Amino acid sequence: MLKVSIITPLYNCSEYLEQAIQSVVSQTYQDWEMIMVDDFSTDKSIEIAQRYAAEDSRIKVLQLEKNSGAAVARNTAIEAAAGRFIAFLDSDDKWLPHKLETQIQFMQDNDVAFSYAAYEKINEQGNAVGKVGVPERITYYDLLKVCSIGCLTAVYDTQKLGKIYMPLIRKRQDLGLWLRILKQIPYAYGVQEVLGQYQLRSDSISANKLSAAQFTWKLYREVEKLNIFKASYFFAQYAVNGVLRTKFPRLARSLGVLH
Template structure:
């Protein structure tokens, strides 16, 4: 069994974090380490946070001294990770018990470097709102048009790709990471079964969708170095997908 390093950024969301930790602890695949990175929470009792993390097996806490955003928090977790596989789940999201086992089985069988799955969008009460269907394959160009890799479902293989870090932008850093992996030649594949639940709430990392638009543009221009014309072309697809599929 290969070790999986699970990365969870956290900020002022202790109640949801407990449910996330519980969903990881219920995994049928047990060869994992879970790294929680607190991004300098302002409304959390750190003794309570440490006690909560200590109550779960194979789970460690890293506390940042300055609030730096999800990208830097996740990168600190990647830096600390000891596992061959890197997986992500935010502090307000949930995994199905078979998630790791099913994805690793597919990764080994299909020789994948990056694996992702479908997932449910749920409200704060856990009630299903939408189903996000994962495509069987993605490419660099398809991801520029629409990010169909849910961060809470993604796993990548460091043995084949090395440790790859997220660009240090406040939002859309997950898309920028998938693009980096694809440029490295990653073979990516999706699982149609829903293996996670993305919780929509006031504290969600992507709760204010309008604010992500400048970051999407920054991915095109600053991270991918696209010309204005090419960036505009892909941005138009992104905007259309957001409107037609409520994907923002």
């Protein structure tokens, strides 16, 4: 088997962290390491992580000396990673038990350097409230228009790509990484089967969307260096697609924005 390094940033996530870790421990694919980087949490997150690390040598815990943001935490974990494959799982999300086995086999069978998968959204009671389907393949320009890659499903192959890191911005750094990868290869490929569960949170959804939009613009202009015309074009696509996906999912599916 080929080792997978699982990248998990921690910040005040004690409410959900155990279920995330358990979903990794329960994987049918066993050749993995889970690298959790605590971003100066003030709750019990670090204690929970260290308890699991004491019980399973595949789980490693690192601590940042100050709160630095998810990009720094994830990049610290990527730097420490020893696996051929880099996978991402946030501390409040979960994987289905066959996630790694299915996705790594898909990548090997199809000679894929970067993959993603469909996933479910779950509410705070743990009930599924909707499936997020994915396109069969995505280009760099597709991704500028709408981010169809859920961070909890992304996996890339360091043997094919080397280690690639996230841009140091507070939000949308995951999209920044996917764009960096797709500058090296023509396509990322999607597993159509649901392989993970994304945790919906009740805290300020509208404010989060506004902030995400602001950081998407920042990503286009400051990281991707798109000129004002290209940035405006892709941001308009991003905004329209976001409204379609949220408010008019049936229309979004007919237009290929949702899958």
